[in-house]
Amino acid sequence: MSNVLSGSELEARLREIGAKRYHILHPFHRMLHTGKCSKGQVQAWALNRYYYQAMIPLKDASLIGRCEDQALRREWRKRLDDHDGDDDRPGGIERWLKLTDGLGLDRSDVTSTRLLLPATRFAVQAYVHYVRERSMLEAVASCLTELFSPQIITERMSGMLANYDYVTADILSYFDKRPPQAERDATFALDWVKxxxxxxxxxxxxxxxxxxxxxxxxSMMDALHHAYVTPRLIPPGAFVPHDSDA
Structure with missing residues (x-):
């Protein structure tokens, strides 16, 4: 690209990328949201996604730790509060554990991360290292997938509640707060990047x-699909659902 884009043109390009590449389009998500997953596959998704949720505050803290812009630091601290919570208010990590508890997973298995798919660990660590090592502009831009998350959250909540009798609104409470948080964060990041x-x-x-x-x-969805859908090759040491014949 040789020509400088206007702010609106850059935003349009970014939204086009999301429309083509966001993981709402992945076959595993199509299965998850339309009731085609077994309970074991839903458990595998929740267990592996926990690692992403748990590492977000580390990613955000690394950005704050090298940011010289006071206004940006102040805004970014809200993300830590959202995920870590405090003594009186559970954050996103604790609400995600409410989901894994509700799905029948042992909490120590989830929080130890010992049952992760290797590709999940590598993908999430790559994201954390990217934010730590790249320019501040790239670090901020890395969260722009939040532009598209309200859609996937809405689809996920309605689809899972409609299709899985063991899923309740209570155990999906993580998603209640995320759309407004994601919209706030994405709007700020997009304006800052522009x-x-x-x-x-x-x-x-x-x-x-x-x-x-x-x-x-x-890539996280690819790993789930490869291990738990087809060809159902679960790596050694990774989570094995009770309903799996692998």
């Missing part, structure tokens, strides 16, 4: 970052 990506090279870096982040999320 303001600070002022050269063609910087704008290309922002788009490449969103592609990278979509690839991280897509």
């Amino acid at each position: 303001q600070h990506a002022v050269t063609a090279e910087q704008q290309q870096a922002v788009m490449d970052t969103l592609i990278f982040k979509c690839d991280v999320l897509w």
